[in-house]
Amino acid sequence: MRKFFLTLMMGAISSVSFAQQSTEFGYNIGVSNYWGDLQPSNVTYRDVGFSTGFFVRQNINSFLAVRGNLNYGRVHASDANSQVQSHMLRNLSFRSHIVEFGGDFEFSILPYDKFNPSNKKYRKYFNFTPYFFGGFSVFHFNPKAFYKNEWVELQPLQTEGKHYNLTQISIPFGMGLKWQFTKNFSMAFETGYRKTFTDYLDDVSSTYPDLVAMHAANPKAAKLSFRGDELQHPEPTPTAGSLRGMSTNMDWYVMSHLSVIYKIQPKRK
Numbered sequence: 001m002r003k004f005f006l007t008l009m010m011g012a013i014s015s016v017s018f019a020q021q022s023t024e025f026g027y028n029i030g031v032s033n034y035w036g037d038l039q040p041s042n043v044t045y046r047d048v049g050f051s052t053g054f055f056v057r058q059n060i061n062s063f064l065a066v067r068g069n070l071n072y073g074r075v076h077a078s079d080a081n082s083q084v085q086s087h088m089l090r091n092l093s094f095r096s097h098i099v100e101f102g103g104d105f106e107f108s109i110l111p112y113d114k115f116n117p118s119n120k121k122y123r124k125y126f127n128f129t130p131y132f133f134g135g136f137s138v139f140h141f142n143p144k145a146f147y148k149n150e151w152v153e154l155q156p157l158q159t160e161g162k163h164y165n166l167t168q169i170s171i172p173f174g175m176g177l178k179w180q181f182t183k184n185f186s187m188a189f190e191t192g193y194r195k196t197f198t199d200y201l202d203d204v205s206s207t208y209p210d211l212v213a214m215h216a217a218n219p220k221a222a223k224l225s226f227r228g229d230e231l232q233h234p235e236p237t238p239t240a241g242s243l244r245g246m247s248t249n250m251d252w253y254v255m256s257h258l259s260v261i262y263k264i265q266p267k268r269k
Contacts, residue, residue: 021058021059021060021061021116021266022059022113022116022263022264022265022266023056023057023058023059023263023264024056024057024058024059024186024261024262024264025054025055025057025261025264026054026055026056026057026188026259026260026261026262027052027054027259027260027261028051028052028053028055028071028255028257028258028259029051029052029257029259030051030052030255030256030257030258031048031049031050031051031255031256032048032049032050032051032073032074032075032098032254032255032256033047033048033049033075033253033254033256034047034077034201034202034251034253034254035252035253035254036077036199036201036202036204036249036251036252037199037202037204037205037245037246037249037251038077038078038079038082038087038092038093038094038204040084046081047075047076047077047078047081049073049074049075049076049095050073050074051072051073051074051255051256051257052071052072052073053069053070053071053072053255053257054069054070055068055069055070055259056068057106057261059112059113062108062111062112062113062116062123062125063107063108063112064106064107064108065105065106065108066103066104066105066106067103067133068101068102068103069100069101069102069103069137069172070099070101071098071099071100072097072098072099072100073098073253073255074095074097074098075095075096075098075201075253076093076095077093077094077202078092078093078094079091079092079093080093089228089231089235090226090227090228090244091227091228091230091231091235092202092204092226092227093145093227094143094144094145094202094203094204095144095146095151096141096142096143096144096201096202097141097142098139098140098141098253099139099140100137100138100139100140100170100172100194101137101138101139102135102136102137102138102170102172103135103136103137104133104134104135104136104137104172104173105133105134105135106131106132106133107132107133108130108131108178109129109130109131109132110126110128110129111123111124111125111126111129112125112126112127112128112129112131112178112180113125113127113180113263114126114180115127115180115182115183115265116265116266117265117266118266127180127181127186128177128178128179129177129178130175130176130177131175131176131177131178131190132173132174132175133172133175133176133190133192134171134172134173134174135171135173136169136170136171137169137170137171137194138167138168138169138170139167139168139169139170139194140166140167141166141168141201142155142166143155143200143201143202143203145203145224147220147223147224152220152224154203157218157220157221157224157225158221159203159209159221159224159225160204160205160206160207160208160209160225160244161209161210161214162205162206164198164200164205165198168196168197168198169196169197170194170195170253171194171195172192172193172194172195173192173195174190174191174192175190175191176188176189176190176191177189178259178261180263183263183265184262184263184264184265185260185261185262185263186261186263187258187259187260187261188257188258188259188261189256189258189259190256190259191254191255191256192255192256192257193252193254194252194253194254194255195250195252196250196251196252197250198250199245199246199247199249199251200251201251201253202251204244204245205244205245205246205247206244206245206247207240207241207242207243207244207245208225208238208239208240208242208243209225209240210240211225211226211237211238211240212237226238226244
C-alpha cells in the first residue's frame with residue numbers, strides 16, 4: 001500500500017512540472033481530536049486540542065490539485081470522562097503531540113479558480129467549490145501521562161510489556177469547502193480523518209502485564225499501567241492477561257482546519 005501511494009504522488013508531482021497552473025501557499029488553524037481505547041466515540045469534539053499547519057498546493061487543472069502538508073495537533077483523553085464503567089475504573093489518561101508530514105490529491109466538485117488567466121473562455125468557472133481529498137502521511141507521536149506534577153513519557157515504560165514505534169504512517173482523507181474571494185486570496189474549511197496502523201496512540205492496546213513483577217522491576221511503569229487504585233474506592237490490581245484495551249481496533253485522529261490561502265496565478269501565454 002505504501003508503494004502504491006508513493007507511485008501516485010510521484011506521478012502527480014511529475015505532471016505538475018508540465019502544468020501551467022497556479023500554486024498556493026496556505027496556513028491552517030483549528031482543532032484536533034482522536035478516537036481509540038480512551039475515546040471510543042468516532043464522532044465527538046468533547047476532548048479537543050489545538051491544531052495548526054502549513055501546506056503548498058499545485059493546481060493541475062480546475063478539478064485536480066496535489067498538495068504537501070505539514071501539520072501539528074494535540075490530542076488527549078481521560079477515562080474519568082468516559083461513560084463506560086470499566087473504563088472509569090481503569091482510570092487512565094494521556095495526551096500526545098502529533099506532527100505529520102505528507103501529501104494528498106484534492107478533487108474539486110466544481111471547476112475552480114475563477115480568476116485564473118489561463119481559463120478557457122467557453123467554460124464557466126466558480127470561485128467556490130466543495131472538494132474531497134486523500135493521500136499518505138508519516139506522523140510522530142509521543143503519549144504522556146500526568147503523574148506527580150509532571151508529564152511522563154509512556155512509551156519507554158512499556159506499560160503493557162511491549163515496545164512500539166513512535167513514528168507511524170496514516171491514510172488521511174476527508175472533505176472541505178473552499179472560497180476564492182480575490183485573485184490571490186482564498187479561504188477553506190475542511191475536516192480530515194487519519195486512519196493509522198497503530199493502536200498505541202494513547203498507549204493502550206491489549207492486556208495487562210504481570211503488574212506485581214513489573215512493580216518490582218519498575219514501580220513507575222506498573223503505577224501508570226493501571227491507575228484504578230487512585231480512585232476514591234480503589235480497584236484491585238488486574239491479573240496478568242486481563243483486558244486493558246481493544247487491540248483489534250486501530251486508533252484514529254482527526255484534524256479540522258480553517259485555512260487562509262495565497263495564490264500565485266500563472267501568466268497568460
